[in-house]
Structure formats: C-alpha cells, structure tokens
Amino acid sequence: MADLSVNFAGIRAPNPFWLASAPPTNSGAQIHRAFEHGWGGAVWKTIGAPVLNISNRYGGLTIGGQRLLAINNVELISDRPLDVNLREIAEIKRLWPDRAVIVSAMVDASPEAWREIVMMIEDTGADGIELNYGCPQGMSERGMGAAVGQVPEMCELNTHWVTSITKLPVIVKLTPNVTHITEPAHAAIAGGANALSLINTINSVMSVDLDTLQITPNIGGRGTHGGYAGPAVKPIALNMLTELLTDEGVLRSGVPVCGMGGIVTWKDAAEFLLLGAGAVQVCTAAMHYGYRIVEDMIDGLGNWMDDKGFATIADVSGRALPQMSSFGQLDLGYQAVARIDPDKCIQCNLCYVACNDTAHQCIDLVAGNGVRVDPGYDVRVNGRAVADTRPTPVVREPDCVGCALCANVCPVDGCITMVSVPSTQENISWDALTAQRPEIATSWDAMMAYRKEQGIEIH
C-alpha cells in the first residue's frame, strides 16, 4: 500500500486529508471524533475576536434533485471563547500527537493583536498557524478576513507581524474574491509565509425563494451575501491552484500549497494533488455526509496510487502540472473529431440537437437503410416497435471541428469519443505563428490567406 503520509511545510500527518477550518472543526470533541475516523489533520475553526452568530446560516444549491452541490454560509469565526478553544486544542494535540493540528486565527490588523494570539497558539503545542485572510462576509466588514486578503499590502504586513514572532509554520489562506490570485500570494510570501492554502469561500447570493420571495438563507426577512463552497466550486479552486503553481514568484519561493474547494472524494483530492497541492482540506463534503467519508478517501487514494505505481504523495504531487499551458502555446494543428459508437448509442439524439442547434451542424440522423433523414415522426405509426427503426446519429467527420460538445452531452459512458486524427495543418502555436507572421493577428486578409494556404475551411 502506498505511503499517504505528508510533510507539509514541516507539518506532519499520516495522510493528506485535513478538515478545513469551518464548522466541522468547531470543538475538541468534534475533532477527536474526526481523528477517530482517520482524518490526517484538522485546521481548527478560526479563533479570534468575540463574535455573535445569527440564524439561519446556510443556503444550499440543488440541481436536478442533487442536493448541496454547493453551500453558502453567513457564519462567522468561532463563537466559543478563546480560552475554551485553546484548552481543547492543547488537549487534542496531546491525545493525537501524530495528527496535524493547525489553528486558524483572525484578529484585528495590529501587531499587538497578532502577537497576543500567536503566543497563545504556540502554548497549545499546535503544529501550525493558518491566517484566515479569506472570510468574505461578517468579519471583512470589521477589517479582517477578506479585507486583509484582498489588499496585498495588508496581507504582507499582517503576515509579517505573525511570521516575525513565531517559529511555527505559517499558512496564509487566500481569498478567491480577487482578480489575480497571485497578487495576495506574492504578498503573503513577501510577508514570510511558509505555505499557502486556497480557496476560501467565494462571494455569493445563493437563491431567492419563489414562494416567499425571500433571499435564502432568510435571516429574519433579510438576506446577505455569503461564502460559496462545495462541489460546484472545484474547477475554480483547481484553476487558482494551477495559477499559483505555474507562477514564477510562487515557484521560486518554494512554498507548498494546501488545496481546497469542492473536494468530496479521493478522486477530487487526487486531482488537487496532481496539480501540485501538498495536502488537501475538506469541509462541505464532511458537512454533507459526516466524518466517515474519510475512510473511502484514504482507501481510494491508496488503491489508485498502487494501481498507478505512486509510492508517496510527493510522487503524485504536481504530476499533471507540466501540461498546464497558455492558449498561445497550444498546437493549432492538433485535430480531433467526435466518433459515435453505434453499438453503445441509445438514440437519445442529444448529440444531434446540441450539434445542430448550438455547435457546427455536423451530425446527421441516418436511417437503417443508410439514408440521411430529418427528425420527425409519422403520426400514423406508433407502438414500442418504433424504437427499433429509429435513425442513428452519425458524425460527418470532415465537417467536425472537434468542439467535443456532443461527447459532453452524451449520457452513455464511452459512446462518443474524441479521436485524434492526422493533422492536415501545420503544427504550430499561436505564439510561434504570430512571431513569424505578425500580420496574421492584425489583418483578416492575412488570416484568410493563411487559412487558404493550410486548407482550413470554416464550416
């Protein structure tokens, strides 16, 4: 079995699955139970200034009957007194010396406030500190959370106040509510951060109730923006992770990144690891199903690593990253076409309508006798036998631009595949092409001439 243990910025854990700073890590009793289920670490729910929470706090996103594809919250940091949290942190660390116990903190933007809390955290024996520069609501209005994370100067300064006084590894948790994620990352690194984590929650308004016309969650007749998280945000998180890990400044610093945002299964976690995360954090999935999900996460990741011949997490981490590219570096000559497996096709015709209405009109309906037919039916014919004489969608390959819409809408696994075909065009990137022939980027005449030269016909 593969070795799942991690050493993340000096923080050791038996596996890379950590609970994120959030309601699942609200108390010592909870984290004790989570560790019993096998979680490799936990980031204690943010401690800091006194707060009062309100009800209710969560809005859920349901699509097609699938619940909690995302959650948004208007919850604040821990509403339990500091001394209670600190006592329980110390106790948990004493009971679970092999697990990563990291304390998330958020205080007023002053060196005194940070010094005070950092000293208290160090006294607990915790393994690290995570600076919460991400909370998008509630605390940011008080000058904390995203209010710090969104201003690089503030981010650097606050980070520096912490890193200059503690020996513990300091992780800066970034907010996604910025235009360029690299800017606060650079600031955190400049402030001495030992590691980064992302993403915190995204600003969101979850929904409006069509019966009551109230914004959800409905807090006494009012609504507010909240932090968006869960499966639906994963692609955003993966993008921000790759933005960091392909950024020269971040790479030069060598700081590891802990990935989070929509991780529900070991497969999600493997994707974060492949794109360079050194460990991952989970929240929404645990809130949906409980701590027990970690068993399959550990088991599934280990089995997959064994299948792939990965011995350690370090072997996995960043393996897919070299493929990350910019548009200008992609091969303009690469050609793929959609191919429909007639034996697997169930004739739902979703590929046909998608291609015909919204793509490139290159799928035909073909009757059993090989004749192309239009959609429609004979009103005088009925009965279940009509299914046997239904036309089959067939791709007109010379006209297929390889957009892959059909493959994405097809409900049958493996029925429509995007097949690489020999290129009839020059294998060159946009950057290389426009370096050679800059006029192609500025003149349609030049572009048309190039297309003619390459035999490129746009259908």
Place this chain on the structure above:
Amino acid sequence: MTDHALVDDAQTPHAGFPFDPRFAPTHPPLSAHEAAVEANRCLYCYDAPCIQACPTHIDIPTFIRKIATDNLRGSARTILEANFLGGTCARVCPVEELCEGACVLNSEEKPIAIGRLQRHAVDHVQERGLQMFTAGTPTGRKVAVVGSGPAGLSVSAELAKLGHAVTLLEKRELGGGLSTYGIIVLREPVEVSLQEVEAVQALGVTVETGRELTDQAGLTALLDEYDAVFLGLGLGAVPAMGIPGEEHLIDGLQYIEDSKIAPDCLPDAVNIVVIGAGNTAIDAATIARRRGADVTMLYRRTDSEMTAYRHEYEFALSEGIQYRFLTQPVRVISEDGKVTGVECVKMVLGVPDTGGRPRPNPLPGSEFVVPCDAVISAIGQEKPALANELGLDVSGGYIVVNHDMQTSLPRVYAGGDCVRLRGTASTVMAVQDGKYAAVAIHQQLSQTQEAPHG
C-alpha cells in the same frame, strides 16, 4: 415547491361511490419527491421515440421536463393538449407496449415511469379543478356526438376548442363510457373518468345522459338538427357461448361494472371460474380474487396465444389467479339453480387459423369438471349491432371508416372500439380517433357553404 399534497386515491373513499379497500388502486400516486427524482432521470431526448410510440403523440419529454422544473400546470397542459383523456390514459394505457416500451433507457436500465409521471401532472390540475382550455370562438356549427366514452369525449373536446357547439349523447346514467363502467377501480377510480366528462362540459359541451340512439330514424333526426354526427358506440356485451347452462354465466363486463358502481350486487362465490384470457378476463378475475374467491381462468389456447398483455398476465399470477390452458368449457353444471361446476374438454392446438394463431381442437373423451359456484364469461365483446341498423357499411362487424374517420354516410363519423382502423382497441387509440375525426369534421364544417343546421 408549492403545496403538492395529492389526494391519495389508494386511501380516500370516493365521494358518492361505494369504496371497497380491497379494490384500492394497485399503483399509489407518486409523491412529489418521487416524481421529481423520476423526472430528473429522463434524458429529455430530442425527437424522442416515446412521442412517436404514443398513439396520441404526447410530447412526453416536454411534459416530464416541466415536472422536473416544478411547472406541473404546464406539464398537464402539454399532456392534455395532445390527449384530453390524459388522466385516464395515465392509468390504463399499456405503457409497456407504447411509450415506456420505446424509452431509450430500456437498453441500459429501467425506462422512465412515463405513465405514473403523466398521472402526477394530470392529477395536479384535476384535483384543483383547473381547466386548461377554453372554448373556441363560436362558429355557429353544431355537432352531435353519440357515446361519451373516450372517443366521444376526445372528439367533443377538440371540436369545442375549435368553437363548434357540441351535444354529447350518452345512453347511460353516467358519462365516461368504458372509463367509467369498464375499467376496474384498481386501475381507474370512477372519479377520474367523471372529471374528464366535467372537463368537456366546462368547454361548453352539452352532455345529455339517458339518450340512446337506437335506429335509423334517430340518426336522420340528428343529421337534421346537427351539421355532423360522430358515433362513438363502443362494443356490446360479452357474446353468448352457445353452451348448455349459458343462463348461469355472469357477463364479465357487467361484473366489472357492478364492482365499480354497485359492488353489493356481486355474487359471494368462493370458487369462481373465468372464461377467457384477455385483459377484461384478467380484470374480472382480479376483482373476484380481491373479494376473496379462488379464481381459475380457462383458456382454450396456451399462454403464448393469450390476448392479454404479458404484464397483465404476470400481474394475474402475482394475485394468485390460477390458469388452465387448453381447456374449453362445454357446459355449465347446476343443481337447483345453483352453479356447481363447469364441464370442460381438453384442447390440442392445430394449424394456424386466419389470424395466425393455432386453432384449438377438442380432444375427444377428455371431458372433466372444474367445480365452482360462479362462472364469469369474458370471451370478448359483441360488435355494434346498431351499425347495421343505421345503414352503415360494416366490415367484420366493425363500422367502416376512412382515415378521416368518415363512415359510408355523409356527415357521419365514427371512432373508438366500434371501428377497427388501427391495431388493437385501446383507450388511447379511441382518443386519437376522436382527434382525427375532430380535424376532419372541422375541415368539413369550415368548407361547407350551406346554412348551419338547427
């Protein structure tokens, strides 16, 4: 989601009708959650095979999508636009042979429960008394429809939507025809059928019950008064078997009717024999079985030749109904006016007859008695004798019509079970006949220049 509390007709006594919990519908309605999950399972096929497989060509993916988006009223409208008897059809259609049989998911998993979803949507508007349609601008034209079964209701609704004044004549006390009198409560409660009658009334159709067309003079009178006449006569009683003791046979159709309207009239027999193996026979057997009797069905051929749908046969077996194949009753045995058994003869299958099914022949000397205390006959239905009376061209006992449902007489149309234009008789085909006839009648009335009748 707004209030979708459905009246569960599995549990609710039917106002005004005797309710016997043993006849409670076999399929309970879908809950709102079940419907949403099932609707979301639908792929929303383009040019879907279920649409074509449905004889009334309901836009099934669209109505299912509307359930998935919580637009139940819109869903019901989509259904009822194509099939005014969507509520009845949701319950009685042989969906396995039609829409669900054509569902693309058959090849991978379970087909979508189209019938139950259709019922979910139509129940929503029926229970709230929502009328989906309005009568068209009056054309001044008048049409008489004879018979208020599925074909009659369908043609009436479509004509009323086009603005024609429709009078629907029904010989019995209640409207609805076969849906009201001939479908067992397990499949369709009387209320559902009567609501469909009320829905055509809401479109301005005048329903006159207790009015029977009996002869040519009656038809002539209708043609004098109306611009066109549609005949939805249905079929007759179970035909006589021509065997000794015939007078003791219970008519299977009457038995089903009594189970719906007057269950106190049903005989309290403990061993019941049902002759026949069609869907009506199974329905009658099911009622007898639910009332606690031991039920044996006699059929002169084998299960391969039965006209009942396969799923109906399997349902009957699951109800504990016994079958005796290759068995022909030859005499009803009685003592002091009480039935004690049926004398039968064993059959052997011979060469195929004109219908392609092997002809059963009696095996001499194989007589035996099946003891019982009641015998129900459900060997088919008599052809509409009235057709000859009215001077209509008839073929094989059925009224001859062209593709526009026109009979041999000018301005006279017919549809439903009394014609046999397309495949087997079914409610959904009767509804489609009504749609075809309405289109043809409308076209004829729109072209006619003469002064309106009446």
